[in-house]
Amino acid sequence: MMLPGGKPIRLCVLSLASHLPVVRAAVQKTCELAGLGAEAAGGVVLGVDEALTNIIRHAYKCAEDRPIEIELAVLDDPGARALRIRLRDYGCPVDPAEIRSRDLGDVRPGGLGVHIMKKCMDSVEYRQAEGGGTVLTMIKNLPGADERGNQ
Amino acid sequence: MSNQDSPVKEIRWVGRAVVARVAGDIDLNRSPQFQHSLLALLDERPRRIIVNLSEVPYMDSSGVASLVKLLSRVRKSGCSLRLVGLSDRTRSLFEITRLDHVFEIYATEEEALA
Numbered sequence A: 001m002m003l004p005g006g007k008p009i010r011l012c013v014l015s016l017a018s019h020l021p022v023v024r025a026a027v028q029k030t031c032e033l034a035g036l037g038a039e040a041a042g043g044v045v046l047g048v049d050e051a052l053t054n055i056i057r058h059a060y061k062c063a064e065d066r067p068i069e070i071e072l073a074v075l076d077d078p079g080a081r082a083l084r085i086r087l088r089d090y091g092c093p094v095d096p097a098e099i100r101s102r103d104l105g106d107v108r109p110g111g112l113g114v115h116i117m118k119k120c121m122d123s124v125e126y127r128q129a130e131g132g133g134t135v136l137t138m139i140k141n142l143p144g145a146d147e148r149g150n151q
Numbered sequence B: 001m002s003n004q005d006s007p008v009k010e011i012r013w014v015g016r017a018v019v020a021r022v023a024g025d026i027d028l029n030r031s032p033q034f035q036h037s038l039l040a041l042l043d044e045r046p047r048r049i050i051v052n053l054s055e056v057p058y059m060d061s062s063g064v065a066s067l068v069k070l071l072s073r074v075r076k077s078g079c080s081l082r083l084v085g086l087s088d089r090t091r092s093l094f095e096i097t098r099l100d101h102v103f104e105i106y107a108t109e110e111e112a113l114a
Helices: A017-034 A038-059 A113-120 B031-044 B061-077 B088-096 B109-113
Strands: A009-014 A067-077 A080-089 A123-128 A134-141 B008-014 B017-023 B048-055 B080-084 B104-106
Touching: A009 A017, A017 A038, A017 A067, A017 A080, A038 A067, A038 A080, A038 A113, A038 A134, A038 B061, A038 B088, A113 A123, A113 B088, B008 B031, B017 B031, B017 B109, B031 B048, B031 B061, B048 B061, B048 B109, B061 B080, B061 B088, B080 B109, B104 B109
Parallel strands: B017 B048, B048 B080, B080 B104
Antiparallel strands: A009 A067, A067 A080, A080 A134, A123 A134, B008 B017
16 A cells, blocks of 8 residues: 555654654554554654654754654565665664663663653664654564455 | 743642643653652652653653652652553553653552542
């Protein structure tokens, strides 16, 4: 299933925590259009929300006027259907080698975002963007035509 | 962060237990108020705190972090913390982060009060 118009959906929001519900609603709807079931869609929404939270907190250090670009696309290659989410920020660069989940046995507030993103997505990849900032690409595999009813 | 109304909509005492009813999404925008309201419950020295999340359709890791902080304070103060009414989504978040084994989670307020 393709997104309406067969083209990616692109959004640009400011680094405002109060805008997160709007992005979550857009991602939720995109997941539905892409054919994801409720549970998987909930995971994608959570994963994107955690990624945006990290951008606001760490890349932009809670500044509320910085841009975040969001692209939602369905990759409809035969045998490799997937929802691709790209988040682009222009904040402090992130060293991909330093981004990892923390020990969950250590019960303390914070530091769970990356772990959640990796659990909810099939692939999470950071790279430094040309011109500064970071591009985060997350992939969620979509069910094949014969599996859709079970997702 | 914005200074919205607290997600804690009602506080009710049942004996020496206090029940906090929470409503709405708990995300980066609302978790500061959520945490502030929850930690303030300790000022009244309850024996047990029950957080009713049945009207919370969505929670992210910042909401979970607020509850972990409350749990830490609760343990130091010698009282207990019980969570009630987790939606499927919120329960899934607790499972992903393996906190479903750390918190006492009940289906209803009655069970949590027993």
